[in-house]
Amino acid sequence: MALLDVSGLTTHFHTRNGVVRAVDGVSFTVDRGETLGIVGESGSGKSVTCYSLLRLIPEPPGRIEGGTAMFDGQDLLQMTPAQLRSVRGKRISMIFQDPMTSLNPYLRISTQLVEALQSHGDIDDRTALNKAIAALEEVGIPEASRRVRSYPHEFSGGMRQRVMIAMALITDPDLLIADEPTTALDVTVQAQILEIIRQRQEKLGTAVILVTHDLGVVAGTCDKVNVMYAGRIMESGTTEQVFYEARHPYTRALQKTIPSLQKKGQKLFTIPGLPPDLARPISGCAFYPRCPYPKLTGPDADTPLLRDLGNGHCHADCHSCDSSAPIESVLPQELETDDLVPAGSDAV
Amino acid sequence: MADLASKLPLTPAPLVPEQLEQGSSLWSDAWARLRKNKLALGSLFVFILICLFCVVGPWLSPYDSQTQNLFSGAAPPSAQHWFGTDTLGRDLMVRVMEGGRISLLVGLVATSVSLLIGVIYGATAGYVGGKVDAAMMRFVDLLYALPFTIFVILLMVAFGRSLWLMFIAIGCVEWLTMARIVRAGVIDLKKQEFVEAAISLGLSNRRIILRHLIPNVLGPVIVIATLTVPAVMLLEAFLSFLGLGVQPPDASWGVLINEGQQNMEIFAWLLIFPAFFFALTLFCLNFLGDGLRDALDPKSAGD
Numbered sequence: 293m294a295l296l297d298v299s300g301l302t303t304h305f306h307t308r309n310g311v312v313r314a315v316d317g318v319s320f321t322v323d324r325g326e327t328l329g330i331v332g333e334s335g336s337g338k339s340v341t342c343y344s345l346l347r348l349i350p351e352p353p354g355r356i357e358g359g360t361a362m363f364d365g366q367d368l369l370q371m372t373p374a375q376l377r378s379v380r381g382k383r384i385s386m387i388f389q390d391p392m393t394s395l396n397p398y399l400r401i402s403t404q405l406v407e408a409l410q411s412h413g414d415i416d417d418r419t420a421l422n423k424a425i426a427a428l429e430e431v432g433i434p435e436a437s438r439r440v441r442s443y444p445h446e447f448s449g450g451m452r453q454r455v456m457i458a459m460a461l462i463t464d465p466d467l468l469i470a471d472e473p474t475t476a477l478d479v480t481v482q483a484q485i486l487e488i489i490r491q492r493q494e495k496l497g498t499a500v501i502l503v504t505h506d507l508g509v510v511a512g513t514c515d516k517v518n519v520m521y522a523g524r525i526m527e528s529g530t531t532e533q534v535f536y537e538a539r540h541p542y543t544r545a546l547q548k549t550i551p552s553l554q555k556k557g558q559k560l561f562t563i564p565g566l567p568p569d570l571a572r573p574i575s576g577c578a579f580y581p582r583c584p585y586p587k588l589t590g591p592d593a594d595t596p597l598l599r600d601l602g603n604g605h606c607h608a609d610c611h612s613c614d615s616s617a618p619i620e621s622v623l624p625q626e627l628e629t630d631d632l633v634p635a636g637s638d639a640v
Numbered sequence: 641m642a643d644l645a646s647k648l649p650l651t652p653a654p655l656v657p658e659q660l661e662q663g664s665s666l667w668s669d670a671w672a673r674l675r676k677n678k679l680a681l682g683s684l685f686v687f688i689l690i691c692l693f694c695v696v697g698p699w700l701s702p703y704d705s706q707t708q709n710l711f712s713g714a715a716p717p718s719a720q721h722w723f724g725t726d727t728l729g730r731d732l733m734v735r736v737m738e739g740g741r742i743s744l745l746v747g748l749v750a751t752s753v754s755l756l757i758g759v760i761y762g763a764t765a766g767y768v769g770g771k772v773d774a775a776m777m778r779f780v781d782l783l784y785a786l787p788f789t790i791f792v793i794l795l796m797v798a799f800g801r802s803l804w805l806m807f808i809a810i811g812c813v814e815w816l817t818m819a820r821i822v823r824a825g826v827i828d829l830k831k832q833e834f835v836e837a838a839i840s841l842g843l844s845n846r847r848i849i850l851r852h853l854i855p856n857v858l859g860p861v862i863v864i865a866t867l868t869v870p871a872v873m874l875l876e877a878f879l880s881f882l883g884l885g886v887q888p889p890d891a892s893w894g895v896l897i898n899e900g901q902q903n904m905e906i907f908a909w910l911l912i913f914p915a916f917f918f919a920l921t922l923f924c925l926n927f928l929g930d931g932l933r934d935a936l937d938p939k940s941a942g943d
């Protein structure tokens with residue numbers, strides 16, 4: 293049985309402008325020791341999916357409308373606040389995007405690490421402090437026994453993210469949710485952070501959900517990938533399947549946005565158009581209006597179901613476009629870039 | 641080669657613990673910054689002197705604040721009576737000292753009461769949010785709308801007149817502003833990721849409010865607190881003037897100023913001395929509050 297089995301997760305935000313369907317029936321599984329990448333443009337529901345799992349969605353305006361998230365046999369979405377507290381930080385930990393604001397500026401690093409430990413078990417101060425120092429050493433903070441007494445402002449961004457990871461991993465959780473953990477960091481630090489996560493995973497068999505919009509990070513670290521668009525999963529499968537045998541037009545278009553080192557002087561490819569307004573109901577494939585493939589029919593009436601290709605590779609089964617050809621063949625050779633809004637630019 | 645290598649110092653010199661920089665506490669940082677602020681530090685010094693003057697002074701003085709001597713009534717300042725005497729011949733210096741005790745006590749106790757209620761109430765409302773927040777803040781609005789004097793008169797009628805009741809009555813009124821400010825600060829903080837991180841660590845709401853939110857709003861709270869102290873002292877003077885506060889023969893600065901103001905055209909010193917101490921205290925607290933706010937600002941902690 294999978295460690296985490298999410299099925300039909302639906303999270304809506306009830307705003308003044310209507311109901312925003314941020315996550316619209318998302319299903320996936322994560323096994324022990326596995327890394328699942330969730331990729332997509334900004335606003336595609338990646339983060340909201342993760343926040344929903346730990347029930348960190350601000351309510352109101354947010355509300356988890358339906359679905360189940362079975363974690364080790366228990367539904368996270370049905371837990372009482374007390375049950376939830378015992379899971380949060382102990383069995384499922386989370387790393388946030390911005391290391392600069394994720395630590396309390398008024399408390400010492402030691403206090404925050406010890407607090408994380410002591411809130412989930414009867415550990416005396418000395419043992420907890422020693423564990424905190426060991427955790428900092430493990431994420432590569434030099435002179436941990438001295439620096440554990442520091443305040444967050446005495447650390448750089450990369451160091452703070454290491455502290456965050458140490459804090460998230462100090463309780464040996466079964467699942468680590470990393471919400472764009474390296475977005476705010478530079479590339480060398482990014483590689484180090486990902487390496488720390490990978491080592492821990494190897495050692496303890498921690499499952500990881502890695503949210504990112506960096507396809508390079510996904511290719512380097514993830515076993516499985518979910519491609520999300522407009523709150524739905526467009527394609528999922530192993531990293532190889534999604535990268536080399538992409539079926540869905542959106543996945544293919546997303547791959548085209550990766551800048552190439554070989555071709556100099558070309559304009560960067562962007563997916564034409566804008567993501568749909570999630571406050572309006574979407575009929576059929578959410579990508580239909582932007583899909584570059586020749587349209588066979590109008591949009592479907594229903595949301596396309598995920599079609600399982602049999603080996604774990606699934607994609608939204610849309611019949612309105614003829615997506616049999618490779619994407620290069622359907623793209624206009626000379627893009628009229630002036631007419632295009634670079635909506636997909638941050639998916640690079 | 642091996643011979644040469646053994647002669648070279650291969651290991652770096654061991655670090656001496658004393659040389660290592662200590663992670664400086666935010667409070668010690670704040671103290672260091674406050675010490676650089678001459679105005680705030682001077683104010684703190686003067687304020688401590690005033691407190692000493694009021695608390696220790698009466699024991700050192702040969703006079704008693706309540707013994708009347710009608711033969712030496714309303715004498716101007718002299719070698720015997722440094723601040724002069726009032727119309728009943730009581731030594732004004734002792735009366736200023738003892739009045740200061742009461743005024744300072746009212747200021748500190750009532751402010752503490754308002755701090756305690758306001759911070760916890762405001763932080764809870766702001767953190768929980770939603771309908772609970774709306775209900776709690778409408779209750780605050782309701783109390784705002786209640787005329788203060790009537791509230792105090794009702795309390796006095798119900799429980800009898802006592803100094804402590806007055807402290808509580810003033811504290812109960814002053815916490816409203818505190819609650820609003822703390823609530824606003826907490827709502828602002830709640831969106832920051834460290835609060836989300838604390839929730840995702842599985843901490844309880846109580847712990848998040850007490851450990852993570854309240855310390856972060858202390859900056860504005862301290863400023864408001866130092867501004868509340870003078871406001872509370874003025875309220876006490878007002879209540880005493882109405883006959884609801886401190887009663888003769890006891891005195892507070894408010895009472896003394898009121899007495900002095902009635903006689904100020906003839907016996908100016910009766911107004912000047914208590915008013916001087918009252919004003920000096922208010923100045924000190926305001927400067928100190930300002931300095932504390934700057935010193936405690938976490939944004940200046942990074943450099």
